[in-house]
Amino acid sequence: MGLREARRDEVRQIVEMLIDDQLGKGRESLDDLTPYLKAFDAIAADQFNTQYVWDESGEIVGCLQLTVIPGLSQKGAWRAQIESVRVKGSTRGSGVGQKMMHAIMAIARERGCDQMQLTTNKVRTDAHRFYEALGFEKTHEGMKKKL
């Protein structure tokens, strides 16, 4: 029970959580898992990327991706970046999100990271409150561009 590395046969359950989301429902699809599996394999093969799930007595109820980023700035400070943090709809409000975040912060510290960072869409006001309660600050603009 708790945060652990995801297995390849859990990709469908992760995508189900990505779909069960105000923004995800319009941009994800279970019709073809191939691109998700390809991404999972790239994550699993890389030293600095890990796909995690929160396992509650054998049931997957949360997920997030950790990317560890070495960098020159701030005297060579390493950053822990998290992406695609989701909690299963039926489990929201139960504290799984907070437990997942505390677990990933501990992992990031063990990996030598000095700070954790994430971007969250400006429409996700609930998420902003969630992260602020955990000590995150909205110090930066998150800017994106399609290529």
Add this chain to the structure above:
Amino acid sequence: MGLREARRDEVRQIVEMLIDDQLGKGRESLDDLTPYLKAFDAIAADQFNTQYVWDESGEIVGCLQLTVIPGLSQKGAWRAQIESVRVKGSTRGSGVGQKMMHAIMAIARERGCDQMQLTTNKVRTDAHRFYEALGFEKTHEGMKKKL
């Protein structure tokens, strides 16, 4: 001339550009290059991280780090993230920044990335205008927390 991978013996020049900055001047130091060299080695050894410099007839006048991030979200879309984008003080306003950005966007496309992302401190209003002119949008909050 143009954007190319940085060499280890150019780390001092990169740190000089990181210091020559409204935020960097308070948090970087040339007293001991060891942590910067360690970070450079980690970047150079990794498949998904690259430290670039802009070489203008043998002179280093710009830098940025590219991190390619595989991810499950958005049907397994790969992201290109840039960090520590700097242009040498004496060269600012000459268009090097724009040329550097166009070059890195081309590299990111070649590497299969669907979008480019970055976070920039909310006090860097000049940087926001610079990125917006290149088509970036402030769609996200960039949230950070010290670990």
